[in-house]
Amino acid sequence: MAEQEGITCKKADLSEWYNEAVLKAGLADFSAVKGFMFIRPYGYGIWEQIQAVFNAMLFRTGHVNAYAPALIPERFLRKEKEHVEGFAPEMFLVTESGSGKLDERLVLRPTSETVIYDAYAKWVRSWRDLPILYNYWNSVFRAEIKSTKLFLRTCEFLWQEGHTVHATEDEAMREVLAVLELYRQLAEEVLAVPVVLGRKTEREKFAGAATSTCIEAMMPDGRALQMGTSHHLGQNFSKAFDIAFLDQNQQRQFAWQASWGVSTRLIGAVVMTHGDDRGLILPPAVAPYQAVIVPIFKDDTKAVVLKEARRLAETLAVRVHVDDRDGYSPGWKFNEWEMKGVPLRIEVGPKDLEKRQAVLVRRDTGAKSAVPLATLHAAVAEILEDIQHALLKRAKKLLADQTHHVQSFKDLEKTLEEKRGFLVAGWCQSRTCEDHVKDKTGADIRVVPFEPISQDCVICGKPGIQVYFAKAY
């Protein structure tokens, strides 16, 4: 790879670096329509890994996938007052077809509660029909007015939205928390991005929810990133859409509901959390290629080296790619795969083959080791596992370093200005004090931990609980 084809920014300049890394690694590109994103195969490959892992989690917990229409009658969105207020400014409206004006204005789904719950109202009759544990993989549309950022802020993004229906409030809350725990596992154990968990404040909750819970990560520039949300909808929507059932005593009851989602934003979190000045570093669990074999040959050794490289690829039980392209030097290929963040590079040349070995190079540390071909299978598996753990460990340290306990508003302001990060502070649970921090500093309450710890409010000094403030993406 030529110099100018690599990453030219330092990661310390996160915003510029991020754009360049995403574009040059071939994860995504801007589309001709402002605010829209084209997800290229390498980025989509990460999404496919996330889908596979999360589908397995969903399957184990009794969920099934379905598909709901992308167009929603505008009147549906008006049925739940808070919901429409939250989403109205962001709606895209379909008003015409090729044959003229539509009778009814249709909204491109910004989220599918309303169109799905209209259908659930038809399907739910009896307690026997519950629970409904459906998940939907699709794309949603939000007319963002702020500047576009690939994977993080675009007018269309891919996600999954779960929509479940339960007979009791308790069962719905158990679902909310069980899914949040799946999200934590996905973030930490698969993406190697550590998160804090908790609920949202009234101000920050999902439009239409009774309670919103979330996982939040901390990016290297000190800004928080919401990674996933899981909402208890109470009976807000079941009453608006008439989702009711006859219970075992033949009494008609409104159902209790939950909804939850994670999006392609997760890919943005992975890029920002793990990358370095040379480009991406992908956790093995989501890397489209976990290892790349770069054969090193000249004309006279090409046939034998390529043959051996392909044979080795077949013996490995990981997602491996043999880069057999002509016309690119091994060094060029090394640089390209480093930029693309493939966790492990395997070099095989004529001298290695003579010694019956391959050279392994870790993307995260750059450490090189020569490994006998006979034990390559085990060595690769072991190193990949180690990389997965090392990335999480490093990210956890970063999270700890960026989490600051503050005792006064002055301290909070100063720390925010100097370091950003999570500011752990007391809050009296009043909207006034929450608004005050937001207005003065731009930080909001990202998470209210589930286990309350008493601490006096950082604004008014009244008794309160610990919460996490941060500026956010």
Added chain:
Amino acid sequence: MAEQEGITCKKADLSEWYNEAVLKAGLADFSAVKGFMFIRPYGYGIWEQIQAVFNAMLFRTGHVNAYAPALIPERFLRKEKEHVEGFAPEMFLVTESGSGKLDERLVLRPTSETVIYDAYAKWVRSWRDLPILYNYWNSVFRAEIKSTKLFLRTCEFLWQEGHTVHATEDEAMREVLAVLELYRQLAEEVLAVPVVLGRKTEREKFAGAATSTCIEAMMPDGRALQMGTSHHLGQNFSKAFDIAFLDQNQQRQFAWQASWGVSTRLIGAVVMTHGDDRGLILPPAVAPYQAVIVPIFKDDTKAVVLKEARRLAETLAVRVHVDDRDGYSPGWKFNEWEMKGVPLRIEVGPKDLEKRQAVLVRRDTGAKSAVPLATLHAAVAEILEDIQHALLKRAKKLLADQTHHVQSFKDLEKTLEEKRGFLVAGWCQSRTCEDHVKDKTGADIRVVPFEPISQDCVICGKPGIQVYFAKAY
């Protein structure tokens, strides 16, 4: 299952039967917006099987998946003249967002050639960038004016669209035919729906293509169903969108392109081809559940029977579901799973367990057999394979019975009126004679076989080639 919960129509009344079967088996439902479809988990489960099988085929042949934006500037569609003429009447237009009129009218993708090729023009520079072998799973939108039919004719449907770019015309044509062969395998070997292959006439080809090829199936009511299309686009789009590359001699060349797709319409074909008066019959290769275990118990035997049913499920290497619901009789469950078309039912009751056996019931023939538990694993695999073959064999016979060779236009008209089906006849390759048949009978040319067989035109008597006429969905 109570009488009225089952299918009430005979399959001979195909249209009514189809609606009832799709709705009652829980494959899909109508949405609140006219023309739109909600795909329920059981229907989506079939689609997931199709996706898994086809993704494996794509992976083996070097294709990768990606995602392109759903909204396309209206001006893009105007760049290829035939293309926009073909799609303009069916477009849904986004003209407003929550914050007001859009600067530019956007079309909800009816198909994504234009938005994808705009991006390809940026990415393709050199012969080294070719071929591009990308596939896209998404949903597309077509404002249909005719009546809605679930899976067959809806305003939004799920599909995959492949968009490939090649250095030479030959290579593009090889891609077109290679994908058509994958589609044939998918239809015949997975869905057990036999097809005829060939190219479309100029009149029937895809708007913007140089040559369209397709696979066509024959439904039990004698109407043809287009199952998949694979188009050679020539340089029509590469010239309109400026997709050009420097070849190995540093000469600038326009690229050659192919596009191809299959949709959720395949599910409609499966339902119509294999079902019977009692409901669906799903080929094992795409059935979400290949077998269902129905435990037969009373209060005192419940624990032991359920335990054994679950243990058996774990020993089977197929997609199996244990129907452990309370409050439904075994007979009710038998009827429900028959309606839903699960290929194999496994009954396990206390008497069976005493004899260390289970009773297997095939959905396609109703044949019952008692099988020792010790050999259940092998017996289930064998029966499922046999069902898969038997369904294809039966469907092939149906196709043969519905294929009629005709020698005169009178014969063609009469056969169409009496039996419909494929009418194999000579055609002089003139638009006049093609239009004549369409205008007089409603039948069009579905397929021009790749290997031409000489036969005089059924209209004008001039020398011609054999083609397949039919009325179509």
